[in-house]
Amino acid sequence: MTEDFATEKQQAAAWFRTLRDQIVEAFEGLEQSHISGPLSDRAPGMFDVTTTKRSADDGGDAGGGLMSVMRGGRVFEKVGVNVSEVYGTLGDAAQKSMAARGVPGIADDPRFWASGISLVAHMQNPHAPAVHMNTRMFWTPHAWWFGGGSDLNPCIEYAEDTDHFHAAQKAHLDPHGSEHYPRLKAWADEYFYIPHRNRGRGVGGIFMDDHNSGDWQADFALTQDIGRAFLPAFVPLVEKRRSQEWSDADKDAQLVHRGLYAEYNLVYDRGTKFGLATGHDANAVLMSLPPLAKWV
Numbered sequence: 001m002t003e004d005f006a007t008e009k010q011q012a013a014a015w016f017r018t019l020r021d022q023i024v025e026a027f028e029g030l031e032q033s034h035i036s037g038p039l040s041d042r043a044p045g046m047f048d049v050t051t052t053k054r055s056a057d058d059g060g061d062a063g064g065g066l067m068s069v070m071r072g073g074r075v076f077e078k079v080g081v082n083v084s085e086v087y088g089t090l091g092d093a094a095q096k097s098m099a100a101r102g103v104p105g106i107a108d109d110p111r112f113w114a115s116g117i118s119l120v121a122h123m124q125n126p127h128a129p130a131v132h133m134n135t136r137m138f139w140t141p142h143a144w145w146f147g148g149g150s151d152l153n154p155c156i157e158y159a160e161d162t163d164h165f166h167a168a169q170k171a172h173l174d175p176h177g178s179e180h181y182p183r184l185k186a187w188a189d190e191y192f193y194i195p196h197r198n199r200g201r202g203v204g205g206i207f208m209d210d211h212n213s214g215d216w217q218a219d220f221a222l223t224q225d226i227g228r229a230f231l232p233a234f235v236p237l238v239e240k241r242r243s244q245e246w247s248d249a250d251k252d253a254q255l256v257h258r259g260l261y262a263e264y265n266l267v268y269d270r271g272t273k274f275g276l277a278t279g280h281d282a283n284a285v286l287m288s289l290p291p292l293a294k295w296v
Helices: 006-033 092-100 159-176 180-191 216-228 230-241 248-267 270-277 282-288
Strands: 048-055 061-071 076-089 111-123 130-140 143-153 204-211
Touching: 006 061, 006 076, 006 111, 006 130, 006 216, 006 230, 048 076, 061 282, 076 282, 092 270, 111 230, 111 282, 130 216, 130 230, 130 248, 143 159, 143 180, 143 216, 143 230, 159 180, 159 204, 159 216, 159 230, 180 204, 204 216, 216 230, 270 282
Parallel strands: none
Antiparallel strands: 048 061, 061 076, 076 111, 111 130, 130 143, 143 204
16 A cells, blocks of 8 residues: 655645646747747737536546637647646456556555646647647555656658657666666557557657556656656757748648557557546547648
């Protein structure tokens, strides 16, 4: 049995909210500073913020969060940054999922608590890569763990962009041990693989799940640096590519790649399945889907 972990839960939820605030500020800054190149004559995009609520089976409070979405900006066609803190009792489907992952005692005491940040950005410019990031903590009376990571999803690949993204991840992970980056990179390559397409959905990144070394503070510090790596890994790529001219063929390639992204999120993504199974706001769970996509 784990302790109640009230202090640790509070620390983790506060950190995810802080990271959310930093990312929202940085992304609105990218919109404001885009003053030349395609779509720079538009008004800069701003986030619309909605409070989300999760209802318990008895109709009582079960937590919620903030859903922040920007649509139709200069730089971002659609980007969502969600943060949540939810709790309650796992339903039958979620209990079976937890049991399958090796969590003991779920059927006897199915209480849970979870908090995290989830981000997906779909860009206006086909040369600027789409990106996904999340970090989270999950607790039951029987176990706790961290998870998350970030991965890059360009429709037009640039080797130097991929190298920069991975180098930033490695630089943030290496202080915690040189074994983390290669392990989490390999995990991302496996997790974000699309079997029915025989390919990954992007150029990879880092990913971990069910992470519990037994040292909560060390695991929390690692998770924080996974989150801290995101802006220095991604923002320079946007600044480099947002003013690049694009063709109709480039835009078509972007829409086709978005179809690939949607397939993965709807068929395989564990977070999508868990969010829907636990009754979280469906719009927040499906925020990751692109505004437009195409299949050939």
